[in-house]
Amino acid sequence: MSNWTESNNRLSQTFKFKNFIEAFGFMSQVAIIAEKMDHHPNWSNVYNQVTIELTTHDAGNTVTDKDRTLAKAIDDLLA
Numbered sequence: 001m002s003n004w005t006e007s008n009n010r011l012s013q014t015f016k017f018k019n020f021i022e023a024f025g026f027m028s029q030v031a032i033i034a035e036k037m038d039h040h041p042n043w044s045n046v047y048n049q050v051t052i053e054l055t056t057h058d059a060g061n062t063v064t065d066k067d068r069t070l071a072k073a074i075d076d077l078l079a
């Protein structure tokens with residue numbers, strides 16, 4: 001089941017981890033995938049939480065298949 005929320009032309013989700021190291025490890029994995037896809041998240045981190053917002057800047061900040069593909073790849077990391 002996907003827990004992404006689509007609103008305001010963004011796919012969003014907040015991920016919660018045990019601590020900062022786990023959160024940052026997750027961000028490192030996402031960063032590698034994002035760079036490979038040449039599609040990068042808007043995101044923020046506060047201690048053990050990572051909030052990700054996916055939108056496609058090149059498509060006028062709308063949700064495209066690139067965002068859906070990256071969302072699925074992020075889900076797969078945690079599956």
Ligand SMILES: C[C@H](O)[C@H](O)[C@H]1CNC2=NC(N)=NC(=O)C2=N1
Binds near residue numbers: 039040042055059
């Ligand atoms: C030149 C480069 O391919 C583009 O700027 C890419 C980089 N990463 C990107 N990331 C996101 N989220 N949206 C984009 O439109 C986008 N475009």
